[in-house]
Amino acid sequence: MDVFETFRFLLALALTPLVIVIGRKIEMKRAYLPFLVGYVAIVVSFAASAPRGWPDGSQLLRFVGHASFVVGGLGMAWAALVVRQYALESNGTDK
Amino acid sequence: MSAPWSVLEDVLPVLAYTLALVAVLRVPARPSGPVSSGAKWFFAASIFCYLVGTGASIFKHLEVFPDVLEPVVSSFELLWIPFVLFGVYSLYLRQQYNETQASARALVQTGELMEDILETTPAGIIVLSDAGHITFANKEARGLLDLDEAAATSTLHSLDFVVRYGDNGTHQDFSELVGREPLEGQRVVVEWPSGWRRELKVNTAPFLAEDGSVAGAVASFVATN
Numbered sequence: 001m002d003v004f005e006t007f008r009f010l011l012a013l014a015l016t017p018l019v020i021v022i023g024r025k026i027e028m029k030r031a032y033l034p035f036l037v038g039y040v041a042i043v044v045s046f047a048a049s050a051p052r053g054w055p056d057g058s059q060l061l062r063f064v065g066h067a068s069f070v071v072g073g074l075g076m077a078w079a080a081l082v083v084r085q086y087a088l089e090s091n092g093t094d095k
Numbered sequence: 096m097s098a099p100w101s102v103l104e105d106v107l108p109v110l111a112y113t114l115a116l117v118a119v120l121r122v123p124a125r126p127s128g129p130v131s132s133g134a135k136w137f138f139a140a141s142i143f144c145y146l147v148g149t150g151a152s153i154f155k156h157l158e159v160f161p162d163v164l165e166p167v168v169s170s171f172e173l174l175w176i177p178f179v180l181f182g183v184y185s186l187y188l189r190q191q192y193n194e195t196q197a198s199a200r201a202l203v204q205t206g207e208l209m210e211d212i213l214e215t216t217p218a219g220i221i222v223l224s225d226a227g228h229i230t231f232a233n234k235e236a237r238g239l240l241d242l243d244e245a246a247a248t249s250t251l252h253s254l255d256f257v258v259r260y261g262d263n264g265t266h267q268d269f270s271e272l273v274g275r276e277p278l279e280g281q282r283v284v285v286e287w288p289s290g291w292r293r294e295l296k297v298n299t300a301p302f303l304a305e306d307g308s309v310a311g312a313v314a315s316f317v318a319t320n
Contacts, residue, residue: 004169012176019180022187028129038115039179066104073111076142080118083186087123087130 002050009046016043031082038075045069105156108149116142127193134185141178148172219295220315227270230311239293239318240285259284272299273312283316294319 019039023032048065051058119139124132151168154160213220219236221229232242240256257265260283272278278299286292297316304310 004173008173008176011173015176015180019183022183026183026186026190028186042175066108070107070111073108073115073142073145076138077111077115077118080115080122080138083130084118084122087125087128090129 005046005049009043009050012043012046016040028083028086031079031086034075034078034082036075038072038077038079041068041075042072045072105149105152109146109153112142112145112149116146127196129186129189129193131185131189134182134189137178137182137185141175141182144171144175144178218315218317220313221269222311222313223269223273224311225273225309227266227268227273229269236316239295239316241287256285256287259286269314272297272314273301273309274299275301275309277301282319 016039020036023035026032045065045068048061048068051061116139119135119142122130122135124130124135148168148171151160151164213233216233217235219239220233221236221240222231224230229240229242232240236242257267258269258271259265260271260281265286269283272281272283278297281297281299283295283297284292285295295316296319297314299312299314301309301312
């Protein structure tokens with residue numbers, strides 16, 4: 001196991017309940033799901049990165065790690081677009 | 096044998112996080128809006144941390160990344176976690192702040208509405224302390240009781256008229272109107288030293304202190320002659 005990657009995964013995992021609880025209290029319901037998808041996907045990518053050095057035979061793990069990393073980025077982008085829409089609507093414009 | 100470098104591995108994450116960063120940077124952060132500038136920049140910083148990581152990975156594959164920067168990139172990637180948490184918490188704090196501000200505005204508007212109602216009603220309205228002293232009088236009450244406008248907004252301990260309740264003699268205050276039970280249609284006569292008198296028809300509603308004792312009363316009245 002890679003110590004840094006494992007620590008990063010455990011830190012993200014430990015803070016996940018906090019992020020979920022606070023995130024649910026924010027009244028931007030349409031942004032919550034994409035944000036959660038992005039966050040969980042990134043935590044999954046951390047978990048997949050924890051085994052040291054991508055040993056031979058771990059191609060599936062490697063794929064899961066990178067695919068979830070991409071999904072994490074897209075989830076964050078989706079959430080940011082929804083939050084932007086909320087912000088524009090609250091300011092009385094949809095431009 | 097190391098696995099081959101794939102497009103999925105680094106280029107797609109760069110594109111995804113670049114898209115996320117652009118989307119975050121385009122979120123308008125205004126003083127009274129739902130997104131604070133703190134939340135916006137925490138989210139932007141968190142995404143930037145990952146752009147640094149994925150960018151460094153591409154440079155590594157191109158063999159142009161100096162090893163000395165490796166710990167720096169790892170630190171950047173680790174910062175994503177607190178930055179995301181701070182961003183979410185900042186959003187939540189802004190929501191709480193906006194709700195507090197909205198409540199305060201609603202309270203002020205309600206207060207102004209009540210003040211307008213009090214000042215425009217054709218009946219005199221006074222607020223009495225538990226001792227029967229006037230602590231507030233509206234415009235009509237000030238006219239009917241000939242109260243000074245400035246004095247009427249502060250506690251009046253002595254009046255320049257006496258108050259009669261039926262045959263109970265004279266009083267220097269309205270203490271007879273303050274009780275646990277509300278009054279309806281109570282006849283009260285106020286008399287000035289000059290001999291001028293005014294008869295009032297009074298309704299009252301007591302209000303209680305936290306310990307349950309009578310803290311005062313609101314009295315509304317009209318002149319009957």
